[in-house]
Amino acid sequence: MTATKPWYFSRTIWASIITVATGAAGVTGLPIDAADGALITDTLLQSVSAISGLIAILGRLSAKDRIG
Template sequence: MLEMKPWYQSKTVWGALIAIAAPLLGRAGLELGGAEQAEIAEALTTLAGTVGGLLALYGRLTATKGVGG
């Protein structure tokens, strides 16, 4: 794995968080099956990538200083 990405774009991280939350939700009366967990992880990964991209674009457009090396 040479290419890096932010943690919030990782399906593995979202899947793990959902897997941790699923039993807790089950105790509260909300059951999540494996298919639902996978769908939620996919949706959260897409949402996180979109929000991250929008924040990056907003940050660049509202920046007061240029980017340089």
């Protein structure tokens, strides 16, 4: 595995964050099913992808220098 990607594109990181969050929610008395955790993970990944795409577009539009 030689390719790298930002941490926020990692399904493992997001699934781990959701696992910790659902565990904490369970401790506080808010029950969350495992299926809900998977749905939350997918939703967050799609949101992060959309936001990072918008940031890339806005960054390119506001850039002062050419790519080259």
